[in-house]
Structures are given as structure tokens and as C-alpha cells.
Amino acid sequence: MVGIIFGGRSGEHAVSLMSARSVAQAIDRNKYDVTMIGISKAGHWIGGDDPLRELEQGGYDAPGRALLGAPRQGELMSVSAALVPGELRLAPVTELDVVFPLVHGTYGEDGALQGLMEMADVAYVGAGVVGSALSMDKGIFKSVMSAAGLPVLPHLVITRAQFAEQPDQVVAQCEAALHYPLFVKPANLGSSVGISRADDAAGLHGALVEAARWDRRLVVEQGIDAREIEVSVLGNDMPQASSVGEIRPRRGFYDYIAKYVSGDSELLIPAPLSPELTERAQSLAVEAFKAVDCAGMARVDFLLDKSTDQLWLNELNTIPGFTEISMYPKLWAAAGVGYPELIDRLIELALERKADRDRTERTFEV
Ligand SMILES: Nc1ncnc2c1ncn2[C@@H]1O[C@H](COP(=O)(O)OP(=O)(O)O)[C@@H](O)[C@H]1O
Ligand SMILES: [Mg+2]
Structure with a gap:
């Protein structure tokens, strides 16, 4: 039984529903039984006949109905109020062999959901706790990339507390280390929410105020005039890179509107790059994947400096948009791996990784 988990308390809730609908339609029903498990915007888990619908x-706000079970049970449990006030009644709904988490962003892509599945001892698609968490945090991701000798743009990490206490000093510190334009980002968010470009001190101040609404850690990054290059990676210990893609946003930068509202960004597959740059993007993507101990899948995004042709690692998405027309599956399709086959491979990789984990000894007795 495959459990597809979707929705969730994240800014990308709506995108997640689209990914879930695509996977549910394409997954091989001769091979897999499927249970749909939704998480509402308020965080309630819902099972039942058609949680996706x-x-x-919209507007779903009833109490939770489903929960992952205890270790070894690999079960989904329904939760309801018991006859005794204040107590809950748990009833098994179904056994799960593997979970396909399609919750993007907060609580889904950041290791929280992965931790829950580890605790329940259920196999799941994609990165584990560590890979998820440190790929989600833009500041920590950059530190890990630097430590692995991989190229990231010059940047500073600032806390909301620091900025609240000494705003002028923070602005001066950024101006001393970097030069305009700068990009200011909340460390732990996706979909361009809270991100802005600053071209002077006043702009930087405003951008920091905006980013501080969304996270307690803020990343201030060197802005460059860049092309947006993306590579899909698939595998566990021996990951492979797909064809290379490019996104050409029609607006200023690839913000939330360009991503999900206007729908007029151009996807170029393969990206018009020299063979050398194509190969470099692919090998950097695989190295980044390994450096964060990723598993299953990731879409690795680069900024390619238009004036120097330098490739900078921007981010690694462990649960990338996964509709049939999203970049991650499209890059694999261009490399000869169709959408249903991709889903199949990811489920196999999840089971393989679980089997590998189960080989690890955990008890030590003297
Ligand atoms: N340092 C930068 N220089 C130029 N453009 C940038 C820079 N950082 C981000 N951008 C623009 O902002 C977009 C969103 O930033 P990104 O770091 O990818 O955040 P998200 O996780 O929200 O996708 C990028 O796709 C790019 O268009
Ligand atoms: Mg991005």
C-alpha cells in the first residue's frame, strides 16, 4: 500500500494538491494500492474516501482523522474522540508499505514529516531528516556546500534579533561585505515568499523587515544578473543527473507570481548551454545531492552568471513540484524516464533505502 501525503501547513499547499493529483492519476494501479492522505492548511490529517477533493x-477545518502509527505497525490510524471526555480512540485504517510525501515547504520538505515516518518505521520517498532539513535552510545549505568545496554566492546570515536590535549596523555590515544589488531571503521558506531585491540602503532595510516576517534567520546574498538553470537528480547512493533545463521568467525575477500565477515563464529543455557547462551543472548537482546526504530525488537549482558564465548552486529542493508538467519530471522525461516510470523508480528507491537502514545495528550491549 502506497500512502500519498499532500497539502499541509505551508505556503505551497495548493501546489502540493496539484502534485498529488498528478501522481494519483499516473501511478501504476496494477502494481500499487493507493491511499490518499491529506493535511489541511490548519494541519489536520484527513483520510476517508476522497481527501484530495x-x-x-477548500475551507476544510474539521479535527484530524488519520495519523501514522507506532513503530513496526506501519499503519495509518484514525483518531476520534472516545466516549470518555478528553480521551482519544485510535482505530487502524490501513497498513502502509511506503509513503510518498508530496508536501512542499514547511513541515513537509524540512524533515518534520520525515521524522514522523522514521519514528513510525515506514519507508518513504525522498530525502531523510538531515538531507531535508539542511536543504530547506538556505543559510545552512550554503555552509554545507562551501564545506564541500561547491560554489555558492557570497552571503551573510543574520538573525531577526540582531536586526531588531541594531538595524543600522546590520545594513552597514551587509554593505561592507557585499555590493548592491542584494537579495534578501527568509532562510526557511520556498516559492519566493518574503524574498526581495535591494538596490540601496533603504531598500535593504525594507527587504530585511519583510524577510523577518517569515523567519527568524535571514540570508542576505550577492545579487547577480543570472540565468536560472535546473537539474533533476534521481537515486540513492549512486545518484544520476537528468538533462539540464532553464527557466526564463518573463518578469523581473522568478517570484511567486511568475511561478504559480502568471504561468508564462518559459521552460527550455535542454538548456541552451555549451557541453562543458551542461556537464558541469550535472556533476555539481550530483555532488550537492551527495553532500547533503539526499536520497531518492532532488531538483538542484543554479544561478548562471550571464557575464562570467560562472555556475552558482542556489538551492536543492528535496520535494520539487511534481505534476507531470513540473520541471523535475519533465527533465527526466527528456532523459527517457517517463512519469509513471519515475514514480515507480522513486518507490523502489524508498524501499531500497529502508532495507539499507534496517541493516544498521542499533543496540549495543557490553
Ligand atoms: N543572488 C541572486 N541573484 C539574482 N537573482 C536571485 C538571487 N537569489 C535569488 N534570485 C531570484 O529569486 C528567485 C527565488 O530565489 P530562491 O533562492 O530560488 O528562493 P525560493 O526557495 O523561494 O525558490 C530565484 O529563482 C531568482 O530568480
Ligand atoms: Mg528557487
Whole structure:
């Protein structure tokens, strides 16, 4: 039984529903039984006949109905109020062999959901706790890339507390280390939410105020005039890179509107790059994947400096947009791996990784 988990308490809730609908339609039903497990915007877990439709219709805000079970049970449990006030009643809903988490962003892509599945001892698609968490945090991700000798743009990490206490000093510190334009980002968010470009001190101040609404850690990054290059990676210990893609946003930068509202960004597959740059993007993507101990899948995004042709690692998405027309599956399709086959491979990789984990000894007795 494959459990597809989607929705969730994240800015990318709606994108997640689209990914879930695509996977549910394409997954090989002769091979897999499928249970749909939705998480509402308020964080309630819902099972039942058609949780996807319930969330798509919006406004769902009933108490939770489903929960992952205890270790070794690998079960999904329904939760309801017991006859005794204040107590809950748990009833098994179904056994799960593997979970396909399609919750993007907070609580889904950041290791929280992965931790829950580890505790329940259930196999799941994609990166584990560490890989998820440190790929989600833009500041820590850059530190790990630097430590692995991989190229990231010059940047500073600032806490909201620091900025609140000494705003002028923070602005001066950024101006001393970097030069305009700068990009200011909340460390732990996706979909360009809270990100802005600053071209002077006043702009930087405003950008920091905005980013500080969304996270307690802020990343201030050297802005460059860049092309946006993306590579899909698939595998566990021996990951492979897909064809290389490019996104050409029609607006100023690839912000939330360009990503999900206007729909007029151009996807170029393969990206018009020299063979050398194509190969470099692919090998950097695989190295980044290994450096964060990723598993299953990741879409690795680069900024390619238009004036120097230098490739900078920007981010690694462990649960990338996964509709049939999203970049991650499209890059694999261009490399000869179709969408249903990709889903199949990811489930196999999840089971393989679980089997590998189960070989690890955990008890030590003297
Ligand atoms: N240092 C930078 N220089 C130029 N453009 C940038 C820079 N950082 C981000 N951007 C622009 O902002 C977009 C969103 O930033 P990104 O770091 O990818 O955050 P998100 O996780 O929200 O996708 C990028 O796709 C790019 O268009
Ligand atoms: Mg991005």
C-alpha cells in the first residue's frame, strides 16, 4: 500500500494538491494500492474516501482523522474522540508499505514529516531528516556546500534579533561585505515568499523587515544578473543527473507570481548551454545531492552568471513540484524516464533505502 501525503501547513499547499493529483492519476494501479492522505492548511490529517477533493474544495477545518502509527505497525490510524471526555480512540485504517510525501515547504520538505515516518518505521520517498532539513535552510545549505568545496554566492546570515536590535549596523555590515544589488531571503521558506531585491540602503532595510516576517534567520546574498538553470537528480547512493533545463521568467525575477500565477515563464529543455557547462551543472548537482546526504530525488537549482558564465548552486529542493508538467519530471522525461516510470523508480528507491537502514545495528550491549 502506497500512502500519498499532500497539502499541509505551508505556503505551497495548493501546489502540493496539484502534485498529488498528478501522481494519483499516473501511478501504476496494477502494481500499487493507493491511499490518499491529506493535511489541511490548519494541519489536520484527513483520510476517508476522497481527501484530495475535500482539500481542493477548500475551507476544510474539521479535527484530524488519520495519523501514522507506532513503530513496526506501519499503519495509518484514525483518531476520534472516545466516549470518555478528553480521551482519544485510535482505530487502524490501513497498513502502509511506503509513503510518498508530496508536501512542499514547511513541515513537509524540512524533515518534520520525515521524522514522523522514521519514528513510525515506514519507508518513504525522498530525502531523510538531515538531507531535508539542511536543504530547506538556505543559510545552512550554503555552509554545507562551501564545506564541500561547491560554489555558492557570497552571503551573510543574520538573525531577526540582531536586526531588531541594531538595524543600522546590520545594513552597514551587509554593505561592507557585499555590493548592491542584494537579495534578501527568509532562510526557511520556498516559492519566493518574503524574498526581495535591494538596490540601496533603504531598500535593504525594507527587504530585511519583510524577510523577518517569515523567519527568524535571514540570508542576505550577492545579487547577480543570472540565468536560472535546473537539474533533476534521481537515486540513492549512486545518484544520476537528468538533462539540464532553464527557466526564463518573463518578469523581473522568478517570484511567486511568475511561478504559480502568471504561468508564462518559459521552460527550455535542454538548456541552451555549451557541453562543458551542461556537464558541469550535472556533476555539481550530483555532488550537492551527495553532500547533503539526499536520497531518492532532488531538483538542484543554479544561478548562471550571464557575464562570467560562472555556475552558482542556489538551492536543492528535496520535494520539487511534481505534476507531470513540473520541471523535475519533465527533465527526466527528456532523459527517457517517463512519469509513471519515475514514480515507480522513486518507490523502489524508498524501499531500497529502508532495507539499507534496517541493516544498521542499533543496540549495543557490553
Ligand atoms: N543572488 C541572486 N541573484 C539574482 N537573482 C536571485 C538571487 N537569489 C535569488 N534570485 C531570484 O529569486 C528567485 C527565488 O530565489 P530562491 O533562492 O530560488 O528562493 P525560493 O526557495 O523561494 O525558490 C530565484 O529563482 C531568482 O530568480
Ligand atoms: Mg528557487
